Amino acid sequence: MTIERIVTGIPGFDEILNGGIPKRNVVLLSGGPGTGKSIFGYQYLFSGLVRKEPGVFVALEEHPVQVRLSMAQFGWDVSSYEDRGLFALVDAFTAGIGEAAKREKYVVRAPDDFQMLIDVLRAAIKDVSAERVVVDSVTTLYITKPALARSMVLQLKKVLSGLGCTSLLISQVSVTERGFGGPGVEHAADGIVRLDLDEIDGELRRSIIVWKMRGTSHSMKRHSFEITDKGIIIKPKEVIVVSHRRMGEYE
Numbered sequence: 001m002t003i004e005r006i007v008t009g010i011p012g013f014d015e016i017l018n019g020g021i022p023k024r025n026v027v028l029l030s031g032g033p034g035t036g037k038s039i040f041g042y043q044y045l046f047s048g049l050v051r052k053e054p055g056v057f058v059a060l061e062e063h064p065v066q067v068r069l070s071m072a073q074f075g076w077d078v079s080s081y082e083d084r085g086l087f088a089l090v091d092a093f094t095a096g097i098g099e100a101a102k103r104e105k106y107v108v109r110a111p112d113d114f115q116m117l118i119d120v121l122r123a124a125i126k127d128v129s130a131e132r133v134v135v136d137s138v139t140t141l142y143i144t145k146p147a148l149a150r151s152m153v154l155q156l157k158k159v160l161s162g163l164g165c166t167s168l169l170i171s172q173v174s175v176t177e178r179g180f181g182g183p184g185v186e187h188a189a190d191g192i193v194r195l196d197l198d199e200i201d202g203e204l205r206r207s208i209i210v211w212k213m214r215g216t217s218h219s220m221k222r223h224s225f226e227i228t229d230k231g232i233i234i235k236p237k238e239v240i241v242v243s244h245r246r247m248g249e250y251e
């Protein structure tokens with residue numbers, strides 16, 4: 001039986017996944033600061049809109065106005081899709097405070113209230129019939145309450161997968177951290193994709209590795225990628241060797 005996949009549309013990514021993300025998977029997109037996680041998330045959603053797959057972005061890190069501006073910089077103008085009810089931005093950042101926030105349709109008035117966030121997210125998904133969801137970032141949800149991380153991710157997974165969405169949960173790790181966001185969330189996720197920045201011969205190089213993806217085989221290699229004015233381009237044929245990355249170096 002062939003499995004249903006979401007063709008992400010991110011150049012090179014579907015190739016290293018042997019066709020795309022298995023439908024309904026909840027994928028942890030982890031990486032250090034500046035590694036391209038948010039841009040990856042924006043591109044995943046906009047590629048969906050172009051393919052007539054509605055999407056939802058949950059903004060926990062940035063003002064929704066800033067998210068729209070950041071996306072527009074790459075030519076990804078979501079406002080017309082918002083107007084047509086094909087895209088929703090969930091504002092879990094402002095708590096509804098400020099002039100701009102008053103114009104947002106989906107606001108989590110108490111961003112610390114996880115159940116409220118789930119309710120607003122569920123409403124947004126249903127309203128736009130979302131196929132793709134990005135949460136930026138889940139780390140923000142549990143940074144002050146790490147003991148709740150696993151149960152939060154499992155609850156998100158139940159809602160997202162249950163409503164038929166294929167999702168990216170952005171997970172922030174520090175520059176020196178070897179993992180993807182902690183054992184609880186790493187096992188709960190259906191997939192783990194990690195973005196990295198490494199200094200090689202005096203130059204920062206970007207790379208991506210698919211650590212796990214339930215439901216499909218995938219490349220086991222570390223591939224280089226670029227961020228351009230048009231977004232992320234992964235090089236499925238280019239493998240990067242990070243020779244200085246040894247066990248123990250991250251301790």
Ligand SMILES: Nc1ncnc2c1ncn2[C@@H]1O[C@H](COP(=O)(O)OP(=O)(O)OP(=O)(O)O)[C@@H](O)[C@H]1O
Pocket residue numbers: 031032033034035036037038039040172227228229
């Ligand atoms: N137009 C562009 N062309 C090339 N590179 C760009 C462009 N715009 C941004 N970048 C690169 O992308 C990086 C930011 O990517 P992004 O915001 O997705 O990071 P992030 O992983 O979400 O980081 P954080 O965890 O801090 O939120 C910048 O540091 C810069 O190197």
Ligand SMILES: [Mg+2]
Pocket residue numbers: 037038039061136
């Ligand atoms: Mg970011």
